[in-house]
Amino acid sequence: MRRMAIRLENVGIAVRDLEAAISFFTDLGLTVLGRDTVRGEWTDTAVGLDGNHARIAMLQTPDGLGRLELFEYIHPAAIESEPTRPNEIGMHRVAFSVDDLDEALATAAKHGCHPLRGVATYEDVYKLTYVRGPSGILVMLAEALKKD
Structure with missing residues (x-):
């Protein structure tokens, strides 16, 4: 087929x-x-x-x-809704790999966007966090710990 x-x-x-x-x-x-x-x-x-x-x-x-x-x-007029939470069914975030998570977070902070809780480390693979971006968009930012 x-x-x-x-x-x-x-x-x-x-x-x-x-x-x-x-x-x-x-x-x-x-x-x-x-x-x-x-x-x-x-x-x-x-x-x-x-x-x-x-x-x-x-x-x-x-x-x-x-x-x-x-x-x-x-x-038609936009419909305001509660910002999506990470555990809700349906599309809820957009994710980006970044070279420098600290720099990306400093950039996000200039827009009033901060981590929901903090920065986590996933095994030895990524440092990552979710920020609440403009219009309540969840944005995941992740930095690879092992650089190629």
Whole structure:
């Protein structure tokens, strides 16, 4: 049986403030590939919302392999919800490998984002932590302990 080709295109996250989210993720090292405002029948159909209208930005990791699409709804109005907790069912975090966890945490702190509890060490493999990013997004930051 022939296996269908598949690859991860991006992770999309609705945010309260697009500019604040872009600032956070670009300070961590991602770059903005593009921005747009989308609306119309095609987006109503694709997203499944009548009158869908959003400002969007596509960001990319320095290695070019990971992409993050951020979107701020103009219409329909964004629905505020409680920030996701790590043990809730469903998508709840985006994870990044970083060269220097202390530097990444200093950058996150400039945006008012701090570890939920602290920095942990997973065996002899990673130092890692979760921070609550802009719009309540859970962001995992991990530094490999054994450098190649």
